[in-house]
Amino acid sequence: MPAITEDHVTDSVADALQFISYYHPADFIRAMANAWRTEQSAAARDAMAQILVNSRMAALGRRPICQDTGVVNVTARIGVQAQLDWRRPLQDIVDDAVRRAYRNSDNPLRASVVADPFGRRGNTGDNAPAMLHVEMVAGDKVDFDVSAKGGGSENKTRFAVLNPSASVADWVVETVEKMGAGWCPPGILGIGIGGSVDKAMVMAKQALNEPIDATGLRARGPQTPEEALRLEIIDRVNALGIGAQGLGGQTTVLDVKLRSFPTHAASLPVALVPNCAATRHVHFSLDGGGPARLEAPDLSDWPELDFGDAWKDARRVDLDSLTRDQIASWQPGETLLLSGHLLTGRDAAHRRIEQMLAAGEELPVSFRDRAIYYVGPVDPVGDEIVGPAGPTTSTRMDRYSDMMLERLGVAVMMGKAERGPATVEAIARNKAAYLIAVGGAAYLVSKAIREARVLAFEDLGMEAIHEFTLKDMPVTVAVDARGSSVHESGPRMWRMPA
Known part of the structure; x- marks a missing residue:
């Protein structure tokens, strides 16, 4: 039996990370397409259409589906009879693959991993190290699950130790209802039940790599308590009306994957890990x-979509001549096509602005009556102006809302997911607005960016302040100048009676 070498692992994992950066799993494409076909909420249907078009564009262009190209998660199941020709720890071997994949000049991926997590939080520059989990199993092969997990969905992970008599379904539904839209639904929920704290979390994360089969399961009917629980959770979560991107609609989850394990008699550990609309994983x-050979999805799996009809009545907005009176006329849920100049900035830029103001220093950029987009784009390649440039979760910027709106005079904020109550009040108080771009449509969004330049904080890399020149960038009004939020009105409209 030939040995499995370090090069076999490094080549395979590096190829897998490039592969999943631009290919959705085929089962995910089919499930999303089916949800789009049956969706009755116009706003949610448009969001899913953008996700599907973006997915096809990314596959054809071999560029990232999402600007958050994720933290690498690898599960290695090593057969006890496998012949291994390794001289180094598997962590070192896998990390070499991560560095190679994320620094690939043909398709560079965004480095998002920071070292010293409770201190300086300096970016490692190559997205290493990976989050590696190793298991010893029967057999003579080594199986790998490789995934890339974005921060928006990872940050919504939840864990609880329930009373043994408690309802897991009740806890999951209540938890999802409170999670907000920052995990970019529609997606998948991974649930781990039992074991210990760490075992439950690992099971939930690993369950996300299982095939989407909810439609087939429903057609044949559940045959185990676990399958019955999956269907109950799917139905109850979708009945919440959260919908795509939290805009209100019929589909919030495409599937619920579940694993369980024996546990202590006094405990019922439950872990919940969501996977977003940029679900990315592969098994080999x-x-x-030799190295693994990965098979690309068939282009026929994607539906043919055209935004001509969906956007023909959209309001076109010139950001360079925008007035507060124009902003006041926008309605929650309305689609806008933005053109003109836009500033960018997210966590690190906001933090530095705060520090400069506290020190009495002059800012390098004026934000007065400007629009700011929360984004950390991927580096461009070839003739690209900018790489995939989808929105980041806006709630992280809530602590800076008063500073940006009242002190600096920002007129429009853009990102994804809902804003907190204090920020919504500040938006109304300042007659501003909050817009959302579709999370999971980063490559599509980047095509609306015609020019890009760094204005300040270049040392922050992807978190520097850029100025983008836009042509018809699609966004949705999430909070209008009166403080009405589509993330409240949309799900309320589509919620089903209990």
Whole structure:
């Protein structure tokens, strides 16, 4: 039996990370397409259409589906009879693959991992290290699950130790209702039940790599308590009316994946890990015959979509001549096509602005009556102006809302997911607005960016303040100048009776 070498692992994992950066799993494409076909909420249907178009564009262009190209998660299941020709720890071997994949000049991926997490939080520059989990199993092969997990969905992970008599379904539904839209639904929920704290979390994360089969399961009917629980959770979560991007609609989850394990008699640990609309993972097996060969999805899996009809009545907005009176006329849920100049800035830029103001220093950029977009784009390649440039979760910027709106005079904020009550009040008080771009449509959004330049904080890399020149960038009005939020009105409209 030939040995599995370090090069086999490094080549395979590096190829897998490039592969999943631009290919959705085929089962995810089909499930999303089916949800789009049956969705009755116009706003949610448009969001899903953008996700599907973006997915096809990313596959054809071999560029990232999402600007958050994720933290690498690898599960390696090593057969106890496998012949291994390794001289280094598997962590080192996998990390070499991560560095190679994320620094690939043909398709560079965004480095999002920071070292010293409770201190300086300096970016490692290559997205290493990976989050590696190793298991010893029967057999003579080594199986790998490789995924890239974005921060928006990862940050919504939840864990609880329930009373043994408690309802897991009740806890999951209540938890999802409170999670907000920052995890970019529609997506998948991974649930781990039992074991210990760490075992439950690992099971929930690993369950996300299982095939989407909810439609087939429903057609044949559940045969185990676990399958019955999955269907109950799917139905009850979708009945909440949260919908795509939290805009209100019929589909919030495409599937719920569940694993369980024996646990202590006094405990019922439950972990919940959501996967977003940029679900990215692949499985392969190594047997010593060389690196893995990955099969690309068939382009026929994607529906043919055209935004001509969906956007023909959209309001076109010139950001360079925007007035507060124009902003006041926008309605929650309305689609806008933005053109003109836009500033960018997210966590690190906001933090530095705060520090400069506290020190009495002059800012390098004026935000007065400007629009700011919360984004950390991927580096461009070839003739690209900018790489994939989808929105980041806006709630992280809520602590800076008074500073940006009242002190600096920002007129429009853009990102994804809902804003907190204090920020919504500040938006109304300052007659501003909050817009959302579709999370999971980063490559599509980047095509609306015609020019890009760094204005300040270049040392922050992707978190520097850029100025983008736009042509018809699609966004949705999430909070209008009166403080009405589509993330409240949309789900309320589509919620089903209990």
